[in-house]
Amino acid sequence: MSAYAKELNAIIIGAGPAGIAMAYRLKHDLKFEDFSIYEKLDGVGGTWRTNTYPGCGCDLPSHLYSFSFNLNPNWSKELCEQPEILQYMDDTVDKFDLRRHVQTSVECVGATWHSDKSKWEVHLKDIQTGLEYVRYASVFVSAVGAISFPRDVKFPGMEKFNAPMFHTARWDHSVDYKGKRVAVIGNGCSAAQVVPAIAKDAGFVKQYARSGQWFHARPNHVYSELEKFIFRWMPLRQRLLRLQIFLAADEETTTYFPTPKGQKARLAVEEESKKYIRSIAPKKYWKHIIPTFPLGCKRRIFDPDYLESLNRSNVELLPEGIQEMTETGIISSSGINDDFDIIVLATGFQVAKFLTPMQIKGANGEYLQKQWDECRGAQAYLGTHVHNFPNLAIIFGPNTFPANNSALFAVETQVAYAVESLFKPLIDHRVSVLEVKQAAEDRETNAIHAELVSTVFAGDCSNWYIGKFGRNAASWPGFARSYWMRTLFPDWSAFNMIGGSMFWPFYRVRRLIRCLSPLTQVLLSVFVVAVASRPSVAKMIPSVIQNLPTVVKSWFAQYIQA
Numbered sequence: 222m223s224a225y226a227k228e229l230n231a232i233i234i235g236a237g238p239a240g241i242a243m244a245y246r247l248k249h250d251l252k253f254e255d256f257s258i259y260e261k262l263d264g265v266g267g268t269w270r271t272n273t274y275p276g277c278g279c280d281l282p283s284h285l286y287s288f289s290f291n292l293n294p295n296w297s298k299e300l301c302e303q304p305e306i307l308q309y310m311d312d313t314v315d316k317f318d319l320r321r322h323v324q325t326s327v328e329c330v331g332a333t334w335h336s337d338k339s340k341w342e343v344h345l346k347d348i349q350t351g352l353e354y355v356r357y358a359s360v361f362v363s364a365v366g367a368i369s370f371p372r373d374v375k376f377p378g379m380e381k382f383n384a385p386m387f388h389t390a391r392w393d394h395s396v397d398y399k400g401k402r403v404a405v406i407g408n409g410c411s412a413a414q415v416v417p418a419i420a421k422d423a424g425f426v427k428q429y430a431r432s433g434q435w436f437h438a439r440p441n442h443v444y445s446e447l448e449k450f451i452f453r454w455m456p457l458r459q460r461l462l463r464l465q466i467f468l469a470a471d472e473e474t475t476t477y478f479p480t481p482k483g484q485k486a487r488l489a490v491e492e493e494s495k496k497y498i499r500s501i502a503p504k505k506y507w508k509h510i511i512p513t514f515p516l517g518c519k520r521r522i523f524d525p526d527y528l529e530s531l532n533r534s535n536v537e538l539l540p541e542g543i544q545e546m547t548e549t550g551i552i553s554s555s556g557i558n559d560d561f562d563i564i565v566l567a568t569g570f571q572v573a574k575f576l577t578p579m580q581i582k583g584a585n586g587e588y589l590q591k592q593w594d595e596c597r598g599a600q601a602y603l604g605t606h607v608h609n610f611p612n613l614a615i616i617f618g619p620n621t622f623p624a625n626n627s628a629l630f631a632v633e634t635q636v637a638y639a640v641e642s643l644f645k646p647l648i649d650h651r652v653s654v655l656e657v658k659q660a661a662e663d664r665e666t667n668a669i670h671a672e673l674v675s676t677v678f679a680g681d682c683s684n685w686y687i688g689k690f691g692r693n694a695a696s697w698p699g700f701a702r703s704y705w706m707r708t709l710f711p712d713w714s715a716f717n718m719i720g721g722s723m724f725w726p727f728y729r730v731r732r733l734i735r736c737l738s739p740l741t742q743v744l745l746s747v748f749v750v751a752v753a754s755r756p757s758v759a760k761m762i763p764s765v766i767q768n769l770p771t772v773v774k775s776w777f778a779q780y781i782q783a
């Protein structure tokens with residue numbers, strides 16, 4: 222138990238990158254130990270444990286797609302694949318002694334805020350035994366991810382198909398696709414990785430794609446032992462590389478803006494992409510692949526040899542959707558009938574339905590999903606706080622997704638914000654309950670949506686950013702760095718702050734001292750003793766002690782007035 226407060230504890234749901242980052246900050250930056258993470262999978266890593274389809278990997282350089290508190294000098298290449306990223310997640314959890322806080326194979330089914338107790342009642346279910354139970358916590362953190370719940374696609378006759386059919390995020394490794402006829406539905410980032418990976422062994426791969434995609438070259442440099450040695454022994458070099466990748470990725474976001482500079486840059490990148498597509502893909506597919514919507518409307522794809530695979534004799538691209546499924550295969554929207562041994566649904570995720578299917582009940586007795594339905598989709602103050610839901614923090618929440626940058630940067634930024642805006646005031650006894658004001662949440666959300674309206678995300682294409690109410694609940698409209706700046710210092714006027722102690726500044730000093738390293742604590746003590754033992758200072762001590770009651774009294778009077 223942390224030495225801070227007997228009463229204070231936290232429950233985090235999800236042990237993906239967001240849950241891991243939250244745990245690290247609480248344990249190592251705040252020295253706060255009273256938290257548990259509940260994870261429905263049988264291990265940590267989130268996305269990288271769920272997605273094990275052939276070819277699965279990162280499309281952002283791994284030196285940036287890694288935690289700022291655990292840089293990895295050993296990345297094998299620029300863009301690493303899923304097994305290496307999952308290993309890194311596991312290693313991070315062990316290195317920082319976080320595993321003992323994680324309970325796996327436990328699903329959170331819901332949570333209810335009790336104003337009388339100032340606690341969250343969290344409903345949990347042991348996946349192996351089916352046993353349901355309850356835990357209470359002062360703080361509830363949702364780190365359940367957003368690109369994790371497969372989209373619930375329904376095709377007529379789907380239930381008739383009598384061979385294996387699975388989503389990319391539920392890949393069935395017991396099914397051998399060697400020499401088989403495989404259908405892949407969809408052409409997003411997942412499909413672009415699956416098609417070339419399985420085409421090497423499958424008998425035939427037919428891909429159903431309703432629209433085009435912007436593809437870009439994806440050079441993938443393999444790091445030499447010398448480079449890894451330099452990263453290991455010259456960490457500054459690695460930090461610099463990370464900064465360069467971050468700034469370059471952020472700069473590319475300019476292409477998504479409606480400004481003249483943005484439009485010019487976008488046209489140039491679109492031209493480059495067209496050239497790239499024409500240089501590799503078979504000519505017969507050009508008109509289907511090259512999009513009519515602006516770059517960025519759908520998430521752009523860094524080509525993992527997908528276009529090259531379209532040249533193979535065993536790969537066919539059908540630019541159509543699905544009319545129906547039969548016992549033996551698929552009838553395309555124009556009536557083309559094909560038989561398959563396996564159908565792969567690369568049909569994406571339910572991104573806009575944040576926190577589902579958990580049933581979260583707030584201070585007014587209403588469910589979060591109902592509140593969000595009534596305001597046209599998910600919204601949260603700076604993606605993190607929701608009115609009526611006190612002491613709740615959402616990580617990777619609504620409108621926090623960086624256009625073009627690392628999700629891990631966004632997640633870490635949000636974790637830092639939740640620590641500043643929620644955990645520190647609670648630990649310091651500055652408040653016992655903190656809730657964002659509806660006016661602040663609405664104001665911030667409206668400003669974001671006003672900016673988003675003129676970005677490429679609102680272009681003429683189907684994408685996973687836009688929810689059922691036509692609002693983009695996913696994207697942050699600006700640079701990744703602007704989200705970081707926006708969340709750097711909490712604006713306390715945005716919150717209703719209830720309870721707490723008038724002595725909170727003392728608790729803050731206590732926390733600050735506790736959070737110092739042991740060496741700094743010793744040096745500080747030596748410094749204080751040295752200063753106090755100076756004759757001039759020693760002379761002042763009795764008068765300071767004499768005046769202390771008056772100072773405390775006036776502080777008390779001010780506090781009562783406030």
Ligand SMILES: Cc1cc2nc3c(=O)[nH]c(=O)nc-3n(C[C@H](O)[C@H](O)[C@H](O)COP(=O)(O)OP(=O)(O)OC[C@H]3O[C@@H](n4cnc5c(N)ncnc54)[C@H](O)[C@@H]3O)c2cc1C
Pocket residue numbers: 234235236237238239240259260261262265266267268269272277278279280281286327328329330364365366367368369411578579616617626627628629632
């Ligand atoms: C295939 C794929 C590739 C990607 N590649 C990139 C990339 O290259 N660059 C990039 O920036 N982003 C990428 N992303 C986005 C990716 O989702 C984020 O980078 C990152 O994983 C988000 O971390 P998270 O912890 O918020 O969510 P997740 O990684 O999704 O983790 C959430 C965790 O919460 C658990 N959970 C959910 N609900 C419950 C519940 N009710 N009870 C208990 N546990 C629960 C889940 O099981 C999961 O382990 C990719 C996504 C996918 C699907």
Ligand SMILES: NC(=O)c1ccc[n+]([C@@H]2O[C@H](COP(=O)([O-])OP(=O)(O)OC[C@H]3O[C@@H](n4cnc5c(N)ncnc54)[C@H](OP(=O)(O)O)[C@@H]3O)[C@@H](O)[C@H]2O)c1
Pocket residue numbers: 278279280281368374375389406407408409410411412414430431432520542543567568569570683684685
């Ligand atoms: N690092 C990486 O390289 C990587 C890899 C995988 C995923 N990701 C992340 O995960 C996100 C999701 O990627 P994703 O490829 O899984 O999903 P996605 O981008 O949402 O793509 C889903 C695909 O399925 C199609 N589809 C959906 N419903 C359909 C239906 N009813 N009939 C026919 N086709 C249908 C869509 O077609 P339409 O476009 O026509 O609707 C689209 O082509 C990415 O944007 C990215 O953020 C990243």
